[in-house]
Amino acid sequence: MGNLLVEEKKIVIPGEEIADGMDFLPSVGTFREGEKIFANRLGVVSVYNRVIKVIPLAGKYRPVQGDIVIGMIMDVGFSGWSVNIGSENTVNLPVGEAVRERVEMLKSDLSKFFDIGDIIVTKILNVTKSRIIQLTMRDFGLKKMRGGRMIKISPNKVPRLIGKNGSMVGMIKDATKCEIAVGQNGYIWVDGPVEQQIKVEEVIKMIEEKAHTSGLTDKVKEMLEKGVQT
Amino acid sequence: MKRPDGRKIDETRELEAKVGIFSKADGSAMFRIGKTTAIAGVYGPTNMYPRWLEDPEKAVLKCYYDMYSFSVPERKRPGPDRRSIELSRVIKYALMPAIVLKEYPRSAIKVFVSITQADAGTRCACISAAAMALADAGIVMKDMVSSVAAGLVNGEPVVDLSKEEEDIEGTTDIPIAYMPRLQKITLLQLDGKINPKHFREAIKLGIEGCKKIYDVQKRALKEKYATDSIGIDGE
Numbered sequence: 391m392g393n394l395l396v397e398e399k400k401i402v403i404p405g406e407e408i409a410d411g412m413d414f415l416p417s418v419g420t421f422r423e424g425e426k427i428f429a430n431r432l433g434v435v436s437v438y439n440r441v442i443k444v445i446p447l448a449g450k451y452r453p454v455q456g457d458i459v460i461g462m463i464m465d466v467g468f469s470g471w472s473v474n475i476g477s478e479n480t481v482n483l484p485v486g487e488a489v490r491e492r493v494e495m496l497k498s499d500l501s502k503f504f505d506i507g508d509i510i511v512t513k514i515l516n517v518t519k520s521r522i523i524q525l526t527m528r529d530f531g532l533k534k535m536r537g538g539r540m541i542k543i544s545p546n547k548v549p550r551l552i553g554k555n556g557s558m559v560g561m562i563k564d565a566t567k568c569e570i571a572v573g574q575n576g577y578i579w580v581d582g583p584v585e586q587q588i589k590v591e592e593v594i595k596m597i598e599e600k601a602h603t604s605g606l607t608d609k610v611k612e613m614l615e616k617g618v619q620t
Numbered sequence: 621m622k623r624p625d626g627r628k629i630d631e632t633r634e635l636e637a638k639v640g641i642f643s644k645a646d647g648s649a650m651f652r653i654g655k656t657t658a659i660a661g662v663y664g665p666t667n668m669y670p671r672w673l674e675d676p677e678k679a680v681l682k683c684y685y686d687m688y689s690f691s692v693p694e695r696k697r698p699g700p701d702r703r704s705i706e707l708s709r710v711i712k713y714a715l716m717p718a719i720v721l722k723e724y725p726r727s728a729i730k731v732f733v734s735i736t737q738a739d740a741g742t743r744c745a746c747i748s749a750a751a752m753a754l755a756d757a758g759i760v761m762k763d764m765v766s767s768v769a770a771g772l773v774n775g776e777p778v779v780d781l782s783k784e785e786e787d788i789e790g791t792t793d794i795p796i797a798y799m800p801r802l803q804k805i806t807l808l809q810l811d812g813k814i815n816p817k818h819f820r821e822a823i824k825l826g827i828e829g830c831k832k833i834y835d836v837q838k839r840a841l842k843e844k845y846a847t848d849s850i851g852i853d854g855e
Contacts, residue, residue: 403841404718404755405763405801421762428801430720430762432755432841447845448647449758450665478665478727520676521725 392425398437401447402429408442419444451476451545451575453514453523458532460573461525462540463508466501473512473525476545476575483512487526509535509579511571535571538581541591543598545576550601551594558597558607565614566590589614621776624784632768632780632829637748637840639756645732647757649840651749653768653833654782655739660749662757665727679724683712683731685746691738707743714747714767714797714807720760729759740783741769747797747807752837756844765806766833767797770826772814777822779829794822798830 392411396402408420409427416422420442421430429435433444453459453475461473461481470484485493489503504510511533515526527533543551552559552572563570568582568590580590593613600606621629633654642648645661652658668674685708689698711733719729731754733746747767755761771781772792778785781793792812798805805827814822 401842401845403764403838404761405799406838407801428762430760431758432845433758446758448756450646478724479667 394437394442396435398435400435401433402435402444403432404430408435408444413440415441417441417443419446446546448544448546450478453477453481453517454574455514455517457514457574459512459514459575460535460540460571460577460579461510461512461575462577463504463506463510466499466504466506468500469495471500471504473510475512475523475525475573476542476577477523478521479523481523481525483510483525483527487515487524487528490528504534509538509540511535511573511579535579535581538569538579539587539591541578541580541594543576543578543594545574547598547601548572548574548576550606551578551597553607558610561607561610562590562593562614621774623773623778625782627780629776629778630825630828632832633782635833635836637752637836639752639840639844645753645757647753647755647759649749649752649756651745651752651837653741653745653748653780655737656735656741656745657737658733658735658742658745658749660731660733660746660753662729662731662750662753662759664729664757665724665759666730668726668728674726674728676725678721679719679727679729681712681716681719681721681729681731683708683715683733683750685711685733685735685743687735687738687742691735707746710743710807710809711746711750715750715754715765717804717806718751718761718763718765718799719754720762723760729754738783740781740786741795743807744768744795744797748833748837752841755841763799763801764834764837765797765799766830766837767795767807768826768829768833769793769795770822770829772812772818772822777818777825779822779825792822794819794826796823796826796830798827800831800834 392413394409396408406429416427429444433446436443459475461475463471464474464480465472472480473483474480512525515524566586568586571579580587636652638650641650647662650659685704689696731750733750735742744767751765770779773785792814795809797807
């Protein structure tokens with residue numbers, strides 16, 4: 391019978407031993423060497439049944455198939471765009487996945503569809519084993535965003551910002567009358583009256599800072615109400 | 621034997637480590653051993669430029685070592701020189717075995733280390749600081765890297781030489797970088813003369829010193845997120 395050497399929800403550093411024994415299974419953020427399981431990044435230990443994983447506390451966004459993300463166009467090429475989605479590399483978005491109509495690629499300038507600096511909502515179609523990422527915009531609600539501003543937060547804090555079934559972000563939307571789109575990569579697009587945009591940015595930064603504390607919903611509510619009065 | 625500053629032969633200087641000192645870098649750390657202070661910032665993984673140097677199988681690690689003008693008694697001319705280029709390379713190869721570069725194909729990981737105050741053992745302080753900064757940046761690693769110098773002062777093996785000891789005639793300096801879990805040495809240099817018996821003793825002392833530094837690194841990394849341990853997954 392193996393034994394767990396680190397309690398659940400404790401912080402581990404790379405190379406730290408988590409468990410000893412073959413009856414535990416290493417998952418994301420861990421690896422097995424001999425009979426022991428070690429962490430391979432800085433994070434929090436999570437044990438589900440006998441599967442051990444380490445939830446990262448830092449690091450860049452790791453694309454997962456099917457994630458809806460927000461990206462910024464970094465470059466316009468002959469057959470597509472380079473998009474920054476906050477992952478390690480800029481990602482390619484081919485014309486065929488972005489535009490419905492047929493485009494003569496040699497004759498037309500692709501910047502008439504998306505130009506450098508444009509913000510798009512896009513979906514990750516596939517992540518290959520050699521970490522080539524494919525994007526698509528052929529789905530409901532995937533489009534270019536006009537106006538507004540972009541806010542960046544750590545991708546690890548996105549679940550807290552969204553809340554249960556989108557309760558947290560819904561609350562902010564209702565209180566500020568702003569349009570908000572949250573990407574899984576921690577990029578957030580906000581549009582609305584300028585003062586309200588600033589308010590939203592303040593609230594989001596507060597959520598990022600205090601993501602680990604309990605009673606966050608009340609704090610956000612309080613902050614939003616204060617903002618409406620002034 | 622008495623050392624100039626009254627330390628025992630297996631005693632390192634005072635250690636201090638801090639993680640997350642810069643907000644703009646992806647990962648950062650400070651490491652102080654005695655008067656030697658190193659700061660490290662890590663960027664990445666990001667796109668590799670120039671593009672033709674990128675590796676489709678693994679990430680490229682880049683290291684930049686720098687010493688501030690005011691870090692030494694006599695002003696150092698700023699900018700890269702022969703010594704700092706060599707040390708950048710030494711630090712790069714000391715860190716490389718610990719990082720799982722295959723996780724990040726076609727990317728670059730950039731490590732910037734600077735010495736704000738120098739009192740011998742700067743490359744070792746840099747490696748210890750850089751390893752913490754890499755972990756803070758969330759980069760996938762097999763192990764941490766801890767580093768300290770060992771050596772021979774007045775014919776006796778000691779750990780963690782100070783500048784005063786280094787300047788004594790006939791001193792041998794052996795910088796060691798060590799991976800505590802894998803129990804592997806990633807950096808071993810030797811400057812001076814030493815016989816095999818003393819060499820083995822010095823290595824042993826160096827490894828013990830590295831283990832002490834590892835404990836300090838571990839504590840510093842956990843301290844940064846001390847309050848984060850609750851409710852990370854929940855709600």
